[in-house]
Amino acid sequence: MTIKSFSDIESLGILEQKDVVLNQFHQHVSFESRRYIVSLSWRDHCLSLPTNYDLSLPRLKGLLKQLRRSPDLLKKYDSIIHQQLHEGIVVPVSDSEEPSSKLHYLPHHTIVRYYKTTTKLRIIDNTSIAKEDQDVLKFLWIKDLINEKTELIECKFTCVVFGITPCTYLLNATIAEHLKCHAHTHCHVTEKKKQSIYVDDIVTGVNSTEEALEFYKKSKDMFKLGGFNVRKFLRIAMKFRV
Template sequence: MLDQLERRFNKQPQLKKEYTEVIDEYLRMGHMEEVPEDEIHKDAVYLLHHAVIRYDKETSKTRIVFNASNKGTNNVSLNDELLTGPVLQEDLRSIIMRWRMHKICFASDLEKMYRMVLVKKEDADFQRVLWRQNTSTSDEVKDYRLLTVTFGTASAPYLAVKTLMQIADDEGEEQLRTTNQSYAASATKMIREDFYVDDLLSGCDTVQEAIATSQQLITILSKGKFRLQKWSSNNAEFLRSIDPKDRSNKANMDLTIDGTVKALGVSWNLGRDEFHYNINLPPNPETITKRVVLADLQRLFDPLGWIAPVIVMAKIFVQRLWLLGVGWDSEIDDQSRDKWLKIKSDLENLTV
């Protein structure tokens, strides 16, 4: 798999550059280390890794994904052996609906949330990877181990969220004893109730309360080495209280507030304080298969069911393909093709 990745690098030098920069960052920040020669033969699991490029992200366009579900020679993967833990946060629907009840709304996310949580030293060998800095065949492939919670492992979401909850318990209580209790209590409550993994969606009834509570949030989370970034809000005065480098670069501030940011998959227009849908479906390929249709349908993210009456037509169409026994990569018939093209054309009208 490393050979395949390197062949891809040879064709895409820019990807190689960005991928190497991410690996270098892991090493520089102490999130990964080379395995000492005398520990190479310890029991270990090696994870495959590859690049995922997200052009819609404000930061980290190229991300490295580690595959802990790949089975070894014993037909068992690391994820087969890991426990996932219970769900600790509320469902997305509840968080978004509660968020919209505030007059002053704000959103932010935690920088590198998973990588801020260390794993036990003895567990790091179950997160080994192979890498070489230079794809030249003369360079030696080296063994490394990831020292933090790793995206792609089954237990990662629970471990990261549990750490967040523990910070609320430990540092939040400490903050209550040393500062304004009202704002510290609000901040602690937000950490427990208004995060969806690493995304914060919350707010207050007044600008003063929002500013004071956000500062408490920043202070409490910083004690666990968590940093809130990409702040956005429907209130310009609140945003001015946030360090410019920590604001979303999609939040424009001149005389008024403007811009559109993604909040848990939904586009939020800051100036109008409204949710928008922006449907970016790819062009129609020459051959339309069931797999192509499903891929297009998966791009429609609707956590609150606002556009369910529209999406249901597409879902009924997919159901029809199943009843017809169409294979994943078999071209659909002309009648089905025409019907799907009409549905897809109609979906474009969701963009506002």
């Protein structure tokens, strides 16, 4: 028995599990309205989730108590949720909706990152999520910031939420799917991306400033086709500015 064959036997269960998850992804992934739609990856023994409502409600009360000490931060937090509602990232839950067999509420909190040049305030909770999975991505918020006894509102995410367990996998699988779909038209870019991508970062290099600029433009164009925004390019050559 060779070392390779022994290694294959040792990892047999892991490889089979990966194949199942990957097959599940390929069965449900689709591309509509200039963005990918995926389903959450479910383990067989986790199909029945607790609603988590009894945890989410006191967490919300604690969050509001914290945010009300900084009114500007509270307004900013609320404006982000309303912006997500406007953009369709989040949708309100209607009383007329049919009850789902899978229901789960996500506690949420804020992280303020003053050093960031992009998003200084982030809500921890942009691929779309299949409708049948959206009911496990619900969260609680309030209708009126001023009134401490205000009515609660329920919302749910229509996109994959940063921080949930399958988030990184779904991102990687979706990017791999996108690279495969455009390999025939952007072969040089897709091959380079496949060899140098880590989660949502790419570390690679080219031989000249001209090649770097061309690679940057082609990467932007290719990922834009899938609804992705490639940004934060760093360069060593001082002549290359984007």
